[in-house]
Structures are given as structure tokens and as C-alpha cells.
Amino acid sequence: MKVLLVNPPRFNGIPVIREERCEITERYSVLEPYSLLQIAAELRHRGHLVHLVDLNGFNLPYNRLVSELKRISPEAVIFRFTPTTFDWDMKTAEIAKSIDGEIKTIGICWTLRTMHEIVMANAPHLDIYVRHEYETTIPNVIDTISSATELNSVKGIAYRDKKGIGVTHDANSLFNYDSLPLPAYDLLPNLNPYFVTAPAGKPFTIMYTSKGCPFRCSFCTVAGTAWKPRSAEKILEELRFLKEKYKIRTVSFFDETFTLDRKRVEKICKNLIEENLDIQWYCNTRAHLVDRDLLFLMRRAGCTGISYGIESGSQKILDYCDKSLKVEQGKNAINWAKEAGIKTFCSFILGLPGEDWSTINETFKFVNETLPTSAQFNVAVPYPGTRLFEQVKKEYPRDFDFRLLYQDDAIVGTESLSPADLNRARKMAYKILYFNPNWWISNIRHVMRNPKDLQLALVYALKIADNYLIHGMKHAH
Numbered sequence: 316m317k318v319l320l321v322n323p324p325r326f327n328g329i330p331v332i333r334e335e336r337c338e339i340t341e342r343y344s345v346l347e348p349y350s351l352l353q354i355a356a357e358l359r360h361r362g363h364l365v366h367l368v369d370l371n372g373f374n375l376p377y378n379r380l381v382s383e384l385k386r387i388s389p390e391a392v393i394f395r396f397t398p399t400t401f402d403w404d405m406k407t408a409e410i411a412k413s414i415d416g417e418i419k420t421i422g423i424c425w426t427l428r429t430m431h432e433i434v435m436a437n438a439p440h441l442d443i444y445v446r447h448e449y450e451t452t453i454p455n456v457i458d459t460i461s462s463a464t465e466l467n468s469v470k471g472i473a474y475r476d477k478k479g480i481g482v483t484h485d486a487n488s489l490f491n492y493d494s495l496p497l498p499a500y501d502l503l504p505n506l507n508p509y510f511v512t513a514p515a516g517k518p519f520t521i522m523y524t525s526k527g528c529p530f531r532c533s534f535c536t537v538a539g540t541a542w543k544p545r546s547a548e549k550i551l552e553e554l555r556f557l558k559e560k561y562k563i564r565t566v567s568f569f570d571e572t573f574t575l576d577r578k579r580v581e582k583i584c585k586n587l588i589e590e591n592l593d594i595q596w597y598c599n600t601r602a603h604l605v606d607r608d609l610l611f612l613m614r615r616a617g618c619t620g621i622s623y624g625i626e627s628g629s630q631k632i633l634d635y636c637d638k639s640l641k642v643e644q645g646k647n648a649i650n651w652a653k654e655a656g657i658k659t660f661c662s663f664i665l666g667l668p669g670e671d672w673s674t675i676n677e678t679f680k681f682v683n684e685t686l687p688t689s690a691q692f693n694v695a696v697p698y699p700g701t702r703l704f705e706q707v708k709k710e711y712p713r714d715f716d717f718r719l720l721y722q723d724d725a726i727v728g729t730e731s732l733s734p735a736d737l738n739r740a741r742k743m744a745y746k747i748l749y750f751n752p753n754w755w756i757s758n759i760r761h762v763m764r765n766p767k768d769l770q771l772a773l774v775y776a777l778k779i780a781d782n783y784l785i786h787g788m789k790h791a792h
């Protein structure tokens with residue numbers, strides 16, 4: 316089959332991240348559509364003819380999609396969409412159908428996987444909604460369409476046919492993540508547009524070394540999903556390729572919990588040290604899944620930044636949301652990383668059940684004590700399919716419009732705090748960090764010890780000024 320993969324354009328000029336657990340607008344990051352590159356590689360491997368256009372990355376308008384559709388004449392168009400950019404992203408399907416009504420339009424979105432009926436009702440030009448496990452589902456969908464068989468045997472989808480809307484069971488996870496071919500980077504003209512948080516350290520890419528997370532945090536859309544690791548050998552193969560082909564300098568391992576398997580991380584680090592690829596990398600993980608020795612090893616292997624989901628400085632809130640983390644473990648993880656020379660990016664959520672001003676003050680105290688290199692302060696978002704969603708639905712019965720699920724604008728409060736209070740607390744949190752002279756001193760010290768980070772520090776300081784003073788911390792962190 317001839318397939319066109321589309322990353323839709325930016326939303327009101329703001330870049331959009333359309334990757335599984337991270338389906339959001341983010342003013343200061345432009346990520347390549349990694350999951351579409353994975354899909355492209357797998358479809359090619361199965362003999363399909365694949366094209367890709369990254370309108371978001373290269374900041375191109377929908378007009379470009381029109382010309383690509385006319386040039387390529389695909390039989391299927393596959394794109395990702397997010398809750399808050401839903402109507403905008405769905406124009407992809409509408410445009411495809413307007414050019415050729417026979418094109419199969421296939422949309423992927425993880426966050427709305429439990430709301431397939433509402434998705435299909437709101438997306439009249441969408442033929443197939445891939446709501447679960449795109450790695451296994453998309454190849455099955457395309458193989459099924461190309462063999463002209465019924466879609467009801469394909470797991471993980473909702474679909475429209477002459478009889479109405481059909482929905483199938485959840486799909487199986489990809490059992491062997493190593494079996495995926497190298498993502499089809501060649502479908503991108505270059506890696507020039509891509510960066511995370513601030514445009515430094517390019518060429519840059521994101522990369523999954525594993526997917527999924529077995530932990531059960533009540534607010535998280537990937538909680539309790541199967542962990543699918545890639546082997547150290549496969550990871551090195553991709554990094555080697557990126558170094559040779561693109562002279563890559565920075566990689567963000569986009570996994571939810573990079574250090575879940577300590578032995579695997581040790582092996583990756585040892586291989587990186589032996590090969591001396593000179594790639595700096597970032598990763599995300601849980602604070603209790605690191606220790607001092609591991610962080611020093613990671614630093615030697617090129618890790619220069621680590622993202623921890625700290626969520627709260629209050630043990631009560633951490634316990635209520637089943638974070639399975641002690642406040643002390645968060646503090647240790649930040650301090651050890653700093654000792655190792657690794658920058659710490661910490662995310663916090665304001666407004667989880669039980670939150671009041673006293674617990675918010677505990678979070679502010681935590682931030683003041685630990686001074687992470689940078690922080691994201693989000694308001695709690697009741698994403699469908701999470702336990703938080705169920706709790707909120709019970710306590711605040713009302714209809715949700717998924718288009719309003721922003722992490723920077725609360726739609727629900729807690730028993731003690733209104734959504735307006737939470738938005739205010741969010742701004743206060745940024746002020747507490749950015750206006751703390753010790754935070755500036757600590758970051759200046761870091762740059763003096765790590766002069767390679769000077770460019771990043773400068774663009775980051777400009778970003779803070781732009782974000783705080785001009786954009787009021789909207790659509791960004």
C-alpha cells in the first residue's frame with residue numbers, strides 16, 4: 316500500500332508534541348515524530364511504500380499537505396492527534412478526504428484511548444482511530460486494509476464502516492521491542508529543526524530505549540503499562556547510526572522510566588564509554604530508581620541531564636496519588652545527580668487530591684531546598700483512563716471537554732483549592748524558583764564546572780525571560 320504519514324502543523328504557531336504519554340503543546344520544544352518514524356520503518360519492512368511529512372517540525376502549513384497528497388496520491392494517511400489540538404489535527408483527515416474520498420484516514424492518540432466513541436463522534440472524516448499500542452496495531456491495520464479484509468479482527472482500534480462505529484479489544488504489546496527496525500530517519504529532510512526545551516546541543520533527537528511503566532501513579536496515562544525494553548546492543552546500533560549519519564550531539568531518551576532495570580543501564584553506559592561516541596544524553600526516570608554510583612556511571616557515559624517526576628514535596632500527596640516515593644528519595648536523587656554533574660529537571664503537579672495551601676507550601680519548601688536545575692510545575696489534569704479521572708468524576712460530576720485538558724490551566728480544583736488557586740500556585744512556584752538568587756548561583760556554578768553548558772544556559776535564561784514575562788507560562792514550562 317502507498318501510505319503517507321503526517322505530523323500535523325503547529326497549533327496557533329506553537330509546536331505540538333504528539334508522542335504517546337506526551338501529547339501536549341510545548342512552545343520551547345520541537346521533537347521529531349519518532350513514533351511515526353518507527354511506524355514508517357515497520358511498514359516498509361512489510362513491503363509498503365511509505366512517505367512522511369513533518370509539518371510541525373518544519374513549521375509548514377496545511378497547504379503543504381494538500382500538495383503532498385496530490386503529488387503522492389496515497390491510499391492511506393496516518394497521523395497523530397492530541398486532546399487539546401484535536402480539531403486542528405483532524406483537519407489532516409478532512410483535507411485527505413477532500414482530495415480523494417477513497418483515502419483511508421487513520422489517527423493515533425493514546426490519551427483518549429478510553430473515549431473512542433466521543434473521538435469518533437467528533438471526527439467525521441476519520442475512518443480508523445488507533446487507540447492502543449500503535450507498534451502492533453498500525454501494521455495490522457495497514458495489512459488488513461491492503462488485503463481487503465474486515466477490520467473487526469484488528470485489535471486496538473475504533474473504526475467507521477457502513478454499519479456504523481465498531482470497536483475492538485485492546486491490542487497486545489509488542490513482545491520484543493528489539494524486533495522493530497531502525498526508525499526511518501531518512502524520511503526527514505534533516506534534523507535541523509529539532510531540540511528539547513531550548514535550542515542548544517544540536518543536532519538533536521529523541522529516542523525510546525524502552526516503553527511503558529509498571530508503576531501506578533493515579534494521574535498518569537501510562538501507569539501500569541507493560542515495560543518493553545530494547546537491548547543495549549540495539550540502542551548502541553541506533554546511536555552509532557545517528558552519529559555517523561547526522562553527527563548527532565544530543566539525544567533525549569524519551570522512555571518513561573529509563574533506569575527501571577539497573578543492569579541494562581549499566582550495560583548501556585559501559586558500551587557508551589567503550590565506544591566513546593561523544594553524545595550527551597538526557598533521560599526520564601523515577602527518583603527512587605537511581606543511586607549515587609549509578610548516576611556517576613551515567614555521567615561518565617554522557618548523561619548530562621535527568622528528569623525526575625517528583626510531583627510533590629508533601630508525603631501526604633505522594634501517598635494519596637500512589638507515587639510510591641518518599642520525599643527524602645526525591646531530595647537524594649536531586650543531590651546525587653548534582654554531585655555527579657548531571658542537570659536535574661523536575662516535574663511537579665499542583666492540585667492532586669488532598670492538596671491545600673499547606674501541602675503546596677511543602678512543595679515550595681522542597682523546591683527552595685533542592686533547587687533543581689529546572690522545573691515544570693503543572694496543574695493536575697484528569698486525563699481519561701487514569702484513576703485521577705475517576706476520582707474527579709465522582710467528586711466533581713460534570714462533563715469534561717477533552718480539548719481543555721491543559722497542564723497549564725486547571726479545570727478542576729481540590730476540596731480546599733479552586734482551579735484559579737492552582738493556576739496562581741503554579742505561577743508562584745515558578746517565581747519561587749526563578750527569583751531565588753541561590754538558584755542562579757547554583758546554575759552559574761554548574762556552568763563554570765561544565766563550560767560546554769554555557770550555550771544552553773544562555774538560551775535557557777532567555778527562554779525563562781520570554782516565557783515568564785511575555786507568555787505568562789502558557790503552553791510551556
Ligand code: SF4
Binds near residue numbers: 529531532538539601
Ligand atoms: S512513574 Fe512516571 S511514568 Fe510511571 S506511572 Fe508514575 S508518573 Fe507514570
